[in-house]
Amino acid sequence: MFQLFHIEINSQQSLQSQLRMQMIDAINSGAIPLNIKLPSSRQLAKQLKLSRNTVVLVYQSLLSDSYLISKERSGMYVNPEIGAALGDRPKPAKALKTNFKNKFVGQAQVTSDTSSPDNWHQFKYPFIDGRFDESLFPTKQWQQACNLANGQKGRKHWFSETSDDDPQLVEQIKTQILPRRGIFADADEILITMGSQQSLQLICELLIHPGSRVGFEEPGFVEMRRLFERKGANIHYQNLDEEGILVDSELAENELVYVTPSHQTPTAITMSMQRRQQLLAQAEQFDQLIIEDDFEFESNFLGAPHPSLRSLDQHNRVIYCSCLSKVLSSGLQLGFIVAAKEIIDELRRLRQMLSRHPSRFSQRAISHFIELGHYQSFMLKTHKIFYERWLTLREALNIYLPAAIHTAPIEGGTAFWVMGPEQLDGEYLRAEAAKLGILIEPVKRYFAKNEYPSNCFRLGVAAINQQDIQAGVALLAKLIGDLSDSKSISQAKGVLLNNASLKNYLEGAVVECQMVYGIPCQIEFKSDGTLIGHTYGKGNENESDVGRWWIKDNKLYRRWQLWSYGETGRFYVVADNHSLSWFDENHRFVRDLIKLPGPNQPLSTGIKINSKLVLVD
């Protein structure tokens, strides 16, 4: 039997621990018979090519753990108490004859499609959200926190059978996490949960009964909608604009409003400050409660993050739910709720009734993780990584899909909500993209109503490598072009400019275009070949860049220092008075621009386009 043991010298696990586990496995499986004397430590050491000391220590540990017993003058044997507990496998149970289905009165509603397949790792360009590479996890730091939690001091708390939370964790959340969202809470205004979804479940259990009128974002967080539906809520689906959920008389009719203000799920729109104030005022006027789901406050990339609703709330009407970083969530599962003490008291009793408290070991280890500063530095690190990916993706969309898509002017989040050309079928695109190794996210699941914009899809940065983003978007852009029948130069209205007319038309001109995320951009073509560009959106996040432009082979060449990754672009230009369009070398439409009124002459020379393209210098 012992010949089958396989001890790896270079394993992560010690030789002792490997031998121990294999011995236990053999004992439990009955592979070592009860009445057979074990080989002596000397014999076994020789056989397995281990030091005798290793075998002696393993034998001793198995003796003291009652796996083995020692018989005087005879040797070591498997403890029959262990061996006896495992019987033979009886015949498998017969299947039930009746139909289980008629007994399932409370099945979970099934959401037809998921955001991404479980084998996403196998795709080269996973533009998805909510999935992460395990290399992001701060293993060493977490290990240190576990060690501290296992220390003498930590353990006492584990055995408390009260419904209270770990006071040290509450203190850390209160002083290290909440102030970053502008929230200052007392300990009895905080409840720890087994993750965001449990937070939402508990709130539903407390506040929703059949017919409760609930205001809900459309599109919105489908997992929350399912909880409301399960409790029989009367859900009012409220539309969004670029400032977030619409606050109007229809919303006012609800008892409870669920919102995701930091980055709306799924569109990533950040609720404006004005909208926040309107929402809070309405809640006070119409005696509403608000659930603020702040599940990813770490990803505010542009500008200062708006203060949370809870921090602005002067009337204790906001129930704030958040969790550890999404990156840690799947592994560690910890959420928290901040609300009025009266509400927290009730939620605590419900938690105790439905599932008891979250694991006390986890609570203490996470508390140390925060206290050691590891959480904060982890947040800074992932913020940086996601920010870089986010900017890269935004730029790539701008370069490769400037005319084909629109995104909302968002300030953060880990995903873009993309509106493609009207005739695009997002689901078909998703299927075709997957064949090329590109994953994009479906959006139908977020809509409660039957109509939904089928030309929309989502692109996330949580899982994709920074260096693959540009190539992935380029590939996706080509596919969208193929699928959506994009305008070719032969269909363009106006004249195709040649070397001479290009120079005449552009020298000294200022043209304007729209970024895909809705921000206008002006570009000045100086006669010395300098290019000056700047954006001028609503916020204070305007950017500018300089570059060079020149004309060659009847094409416009341009290279920015930073924009478009500093790469050279080449475009055919078709002009129709003040409107101009750029086309790529394959004569495919790239983007429309407008020439601002200025000193230049209106177009005089060039090639009139009819059905066939003719270039004349």
Added chain:
Amino acid sequence: MFQLFHIEINSQQSLQSQLRMQMIDAINSGAIPLNIKLPSSRQLAKQLKLSRNTVVLVYQSLLSDSYLISKERSGMYVNPEIGAALGDRPKPAKALKTNFKNKFVGQAQVTSDTSSPDNWHQFKYPFIDGRFDESLFPTKQWQQACNLANGQKGRKHWFSETSDDDPQLVEQIKTQILPRRGIFADADEILITMGSQQSLQLICELLIHPGSRVGFEEPGFVEMRRLFERKGANIHYQNLDEEGILVDSELAENELVYVTPSHQTPTAITMSMQRRQQLLAQAEQFDQLIIEDDFEFESNFLGAPHPSLRSLDQHNRVIYCSCLSKVLSSGLQLGFIVAAKEIIDELRRLRQMLSRHPSRFSQRAISHFIELGHYQSFMLKTHKIFYERWLTLREALNIYLPAAIHTAPIEGGTAFWVMGPEQLDGEYLRAEAAKLGILIEPVKRYFAKNEYPSNCFRLGVAAINQQDIQAGVALLAKLIGDLSDSKSISQAKGVLLNNASLKNYLEGAVVECQMVYGIPCQIEFKSDGTLIGHTYGKGNENESDVGRWWIKDNKLYRRWQLWSYGETGRFYVVADNHSLSWFDENHRFVRDLIKLPGPNQPLSTGIKINSKLVLVD
């Protein structure tokens, strides 16, 4: 500011880690201003009496974690990005003017009393269940399991966002835990949960709707009853006898039956094999499902544990719930359900909808804990500890309260269900006992109906030290005697035996009495002064002992080798033909016995008792 740092040389934590945490705390709290240069490592080391290397390493770690920034030719400063995130504390939110209560439509039902107070640690004799001393926790072994889970191989699984469980943990439960209950299941027949209570909640969610007919033990597990009530079930409360829940036509009318066969909650009665078969047959005949809650299968002390219902179930009608040892539960929170694949599939979807999956780190660490053999040896160790306490408590009840109480003939569990004298008020006893440092458990909470036996209470062995059990029961017995007006010798019927009549009456006699747990016991008084005793209950767990008996000062003296802790007992004996009663030195009633027919003479000499006791030699 740094003068306030307090570094302990002999702390469990390293100097580095202490300094780091205090620095972070100071940075986060704003105690170190943004524009002030930090002291050099040399200065700070001198000030805090640390080696310079310690300070350098801490500065470096804070730099790389972005807590500090380094300005060239100037020194180190707090990173303004960190400092800026924490604002001043705004004015506390105003309380809501309206009454929250009208919004709480789904409050948890409050169970009026708990089994034991949170300060149970402060009582010398905590005869309670479900609370444990933290010294029982296998810290080193758990630490080892955490280390393995944090290893490279373990981490990959944490990031899976599927609803699947950790396959390694499922495998360990399947091969190492379930076979000890006779259960052999496929992986898709097992679901991991965040503890037993969540298991029960999920099952309720799936199977119960308003009006569902549910059979439930009376008395029974109150936390389960609350879940049924919350879902609007029509609960039928079914009485128990000494074999467990009664299986009759009333039970047959339910769609679902919830039972705790291993050790019934709260009476600890083990369901007999015959009753198990009846219950399963009824389920098949009347198309019922059975929830088998096996929350403490580790504490089967006497005889071989009966096979679980699930293992006997040939028709897939049993949904089996269990968890890690109760001792580990509060700290680690992990449960599991075994049932037909169809049921597990539905429960998995519900779990995903209501709370997502249990923490993957915990799943992996627990899987290693089992695989390393630590779980099994932990179970053996706690089994031994609880078994010793349980036997000691049983013996103490037998010695100190032989006439005052009854317990069911139970085979295990960590608590005794005690019936006191009829006129005893268990709640009053509990209050009075607490004043003496004794905690006993109330029983009212386990009864759904209004009437309940107010002379009952529970005594547990989970928390009390082995060496305090005897003294605690002695103290409790005295209190029960005081409260329940126990019979004094002056009220006894018969004659009080003196030296001569004792000898005549007892020499060669065989007398019989009942143990408090309902098992009969025979004692033979040999004429050579030897005492021979043996019990003869239903099972094969009969015990025997030998001892000495003698007569002195008109009292019977006896000392067993093992029974009654081998201590000498002294009793006055009052005999009325074949009935005899023992009284203690304070003339208080101890127990009744019966003299079996034999060669001895019927009683002829002695003192007739009237109102006043007179002893004559």
